[in-house]
Amino acid sequence: MYLVTAQEMRDLESYTINQLGIPGHVLMESAGRAVVDQIVKRFPNPKRVVVLAGTGNNGGDGFVVARWLAFRGWEVDLWLIGSAVKLTSDAKLYYHACEQLLSIHHAEKESEASLQAHLMMCDVIVDAMLGIGYSGMLREPFTSIVQWINQHAESYIFAVDMPTGVEADKGHVFPVALRVDETITFNCPKWGHYLLPGSKYCGKLKVVDIGITPAGHTKALTPNARLNDPNDWNMYLGGRKQWAHKGTYGHVLIIGGAKGTLGAVAMAGEAAYRMGSGLVTLTVPESQHEALAAKVTQEMIWSWPGKDHFLPEIAEELKTAFQRYDAVVCGPGLGRFPGEVRFIKEILQTVKRPLVLDADALNILAEHPHLMQFRANDCPTILTPHPGEMARLLRITTEEVERKRAAVALQLAYQTRSVVILKGRYTIIAFPDGKRVVNTTGSPALAKAGSGDILSGIIGSLLAQEIPVESAIQIAVYIHGRLGEEVDAHSALYRDLLDHIASIRQLLEPTNSPGN
Numbered sequence: 001m002y003l004v005t006a007q008e009m010r011d012l013e014s015y016t017i018n019q020l021g022i023p024g025h026v027l028m029e030s031a032g033r034a035v036v037d038q039i040v041k042r043f044p045n046p047k048r049v050v051v052l053a054g055t056g057n058n059g060g061d062g063f064v065v066a067r068w069l070a071f072r073g074w075e076v077d078l079w080l081i082g083s084a085v086k087l088t089s090d091a092k093l094y095y096h097a098c099e100q101l102l103s104i105h106h107a108e109k110e111s112e113a114s115l116q117a118h119l120m121m122c123d124v125i126v127d128a129m130l131g132i133g134y135s136g137m138l139r140e141p142f143t144s145i146v147q148w149i150n151q152h153a154e155s156y157i158f159a160v161d162m163p164t165g166v167e168a169d170k171g172h173v174f175p176v177a178l179r180v181d182e183t184i185t186f187n188c189p190k191w192g193h194y195l196l197p198g199s200k201y202c203g204k205l206k207v208v209d210i211g212i213t214p215a216g217h218t219k220a221l222t223p224n225a226r227l228n229d230p231n232d233w234n235m236y237l238g239g240r241k242q243w244a245h246k247g248t249y250g251h252v253l254i255i256g257g258a259k260g261t262l263g264a265v266a267m268a269g270e271a272a273y274r275m276g277s278g279l280v281t282l283t284v285p286e287s288q289h290e291a292l293a294a295k296v297t298q299e300m301i302w303s304w305p306g307k308d309h310f311l312p313e314i315a316e317e318l319k320t321a322f323q324r325y326d327a328v329v330c331g332p333g334l335g336r337f338p339g340e341v342r343f344i345k346e347i348l349q350t351v352k353r354p355l356v357l358d359a360d361a362l363n364i365l366a367e368h369p370h371l372m373q374f375r376a377n378d379c380p381t382i383l384t385p386h387p388g389e390m391a392r393l394l395r396i397t398t399e400e401v402e403r404k405r406a407a408v409a410l411q412l413a414y415q416t417r418s419v420v421i422l423k424g425r426y427t428i429i430a431f432p433d434g435k436r437v438v439n440t441t442g443s444p445a446l447a448k449a450g451s452g453d454i455l456s457g458i459i460g461s462l463l464a465q466e467i468p469v470e471s472a473i474q475i476a477v478y479i480h481g482r483l484g485e486e487v488d489a490h491s492a493l494y495r496d497l498l499d500h501i502a503s504i505r506q507l508l509e510p511t512n513s514p515g516n
């Protein structure tokens, strides 16, 4: 499913109106009806509802909702927020229809106390004040109404398209937005539904079709962002070949494991095996060999000569060794050590297969950005920063990363010619050709040391299986998020996550996957 900006949505709407000849008020009627369908799905019996309508087309949808709920026997208090003279022509049509059925309250003319009394008495609030047309600093009277509802209202709140105060393109909130239980949006989700802080206000998101031309219908109407959708890649998750041998599913090399963080490399290795790899090798400095050997069973260990540091004279040995692997992950528990810059340079230059850089490999890169010049353009590179690592890579604050997640992920992808996986709730995958994919799976169970290492192991495994890079990454991020959804949010250990790889993978195989 595509993810759109407000302008892309307007382009789809105007194509539908101007090229296909479907009038705007028909779309508005469908939008309002679709919202009513969702409301009655949750509340099958008539309730008392306050519909808050602005003067733009979002308000127009609100009038349609008010009319249909009244037809269905709901007790409707309809409030116009703003001046009736400012109503758009489509909104005016439905405003007049409501005038015949209901007495419309005008926030401009009536007291705040009267609106507040209605808001206190109702079971349901429908927010049709502002939608994708909102931008800038939220003005009065919206600010006061939103603040009051957030603080006092106990009713169930539906937002039409966007919660009032959430900006559709960047998810900005200046200074407040309405905190809702459900948002019903039209045709495609908007960026603001997935970016912080806006995403925190949207509640459950439902996307409904209202007859607008689907995104991607023509080249001009094709956005460059999508949600991570199994239907885009589940064809790569078939069953295991009957005649497979252990080399069929690739050989992954995982480089990491300093003293005290050997667990990271072990977890990544285990995740790679669970994701289907036939051969996994872990690489640590020689001084850690025995400690790692005592920890792992199925993984092979190849240790590089050196006592917790990198000796330039072993560069040639590394070069030969790297040729043996189908994908390389560098970083889990790597730590910092003398000779690290040369070490990363050798890896970037010598590994010709897909290379994933994680954890301290990213921190080394952040301090020595010139290292990327040693990576050949045709060798895929994947960077997996969490927001703190991203901040170091771009030399900005973590707060700025969180505020501009979509933009900074793309910036780093362009700068490094790499695929960037910016981790966190709604992980963003940015490709160097400008495409972006937003992942919707995940849970706070993943906010625990070790889950990043599992992700890098899963990515390495899928890359070694020669699944195309774009798909391998989307599969890995999706499955990793689903693992978090299957386990207890507080107590889960890494093993609990790994135990669910099999069942989730099976569910996603083409015959079982959503949409089939």
Ligand SMILES: NC(=O)C1=CN([C@@H]2O[C@H](COP(=O)(O)OP(=O)(O)OC[C@H]3O[C@@H](n4cnc5c(N)ncnc54)[C@H](OP(=O)(O)O)[C@@H]3O)[C@@H](O)[C@H]2O)[C@@H](O)CC1
Binding pocket: 009, 010, 012, 013, 027, 028, 031, 054, 055, 056, 057, 058, 059, 060, 061, 088, 129, 130, 131, 132, 133, 134, 135, 136, 137, 138, 139, 140, 142, 160, 161, 162, 186, 212
């Ligand atoms: N796209 C589609 O396919 C379809 C879209 N549809 C619906 O239309 C909606 C988009 O309608 P839209 O374009 O009229 O904008 P909308 O969200 O009502 O906002 C405009 C109002 O916001 C106000 N305003 C702006 N900034 C503000 C601020 N900082 N603080 C305060 N106020 C501010 C602005 O005031 P002004 O600046 O003009 O004084 C104006 O009054 C969309 O979300 C969906 O629900 C469906 O009906 C059918 C198909």
Ligand SMILES: Nc1ncnc2c1ncn2[C@@H]1O[C@H](COP(=O)(O)OP(=O)(O)O)[C@@H](O)[C@H]1O
Binding pocket: 359, 385, 386, 423, 424, 425, 426, 427, 441, 442, 443, 444, 445, 446, 447, 448, 449, 450, 451, 452, 453, 455, 480, 484
């Ligand atoms: N609240 C959350 N919701 C969804 N996913 C989360 C959440 N917190 C963390 N994650 C995921 O968990 C992983 C943590 O990675 P990272 O911070 O690198 O951990 P580690 O320190 O184990 O390497 C990322 O994939 C991230 O997207």
Ligand SMILES: [K+]
Binding pocket: 058, 127, 128, 129, 130, 131, 159, 160, 161, 162, 163, 164
């Ligand atoms: K709204």
